Amino acid sequence: MFAPLPQELDLWRAVRLGAAFAGSATLAQLPRLAAAVVGADGPARYTLAFERDAARQAVALGQVAMDLRLRCERCMGEVGLSLELPIALALVHAASDSDRLGLDQVPAVADQYEALPVGDEPINPLNLIEDELLLALPLAPIHEVGECQAALPPDPTDSTQAGALDEKKNPFAVLAALKSKG
Ligand SMILES: [Zn+2]
Structure with missing residues (x-):
């Protein structure tokens, strides 16, 4: 079985080692997400594997799923949101690869992956999971037609x-x- 993500991870080293992780994180472990939602039904479940793809690009691939409760903008009631998101990140050296990469390489990265600037310092890899969930939140959550109290x-x-x-x-x-x- 894969281990859960550690508190700190050197992403470049994880790529070299081909490290793969799987585990769960509670809403309390994801404070930026916790501030943006009403609550969660269970933890976030994730997998994340670091490797080089066929083009030798350093990538982080996986998925994350979480059941969240948001505030409906129309009736102020709770609205459920079940997320199941693929993760496909291309690791680029922070503040260097964007200048160094040839023009022919950049579109390939952009098509398949989301670029992730990575410095030399280890980071808390749960931040990557949290970012994916935050990016998937609707700007103005509202109930489906017929479920909204404001539609009565x-x-x-x-x-x-x-x-x-x-x-x-x-x-x-x-x-x-x-x-x-x-
Ligand atoms: Zn509503």
Whole structure:
């Protein structure tokens, strides 16, 4: 089995070693994400493998899944969001590769991967997982049509609206009534 991500990781070394990780992280371990959501149903589950691809590009490949609860912008109720995201990062040397890379190489990296500037210092690799989840959050989360509290009639005691809804809900009762008459 793969080990969970460590607190600190030298990403270049991880590529050299072909290191692969799998594990889970609670919302409390992802404080930037925790600040952006209402809550989570269970931890984030992730896999992340460091390697060189066929073109010798240093990459980090994996996936992350998490069930989050957000605040609906329309009714202020909770709205669930199940994320299952692929991770495909191309490691580039921070503040050097962007200048050094030939023009022919840059589009290939951009097509397949998201560029990840990496310095020489080890980083907390959970930040990569957290970034993927943060980037996938909708700017203005709202419920699906029919699930949003704000979509209900503004006045539920309004008899004309309630009557209209009842007829729509139960057309077969009307048919049955007609048939039994005839
Ligand atoms: Zn809503």
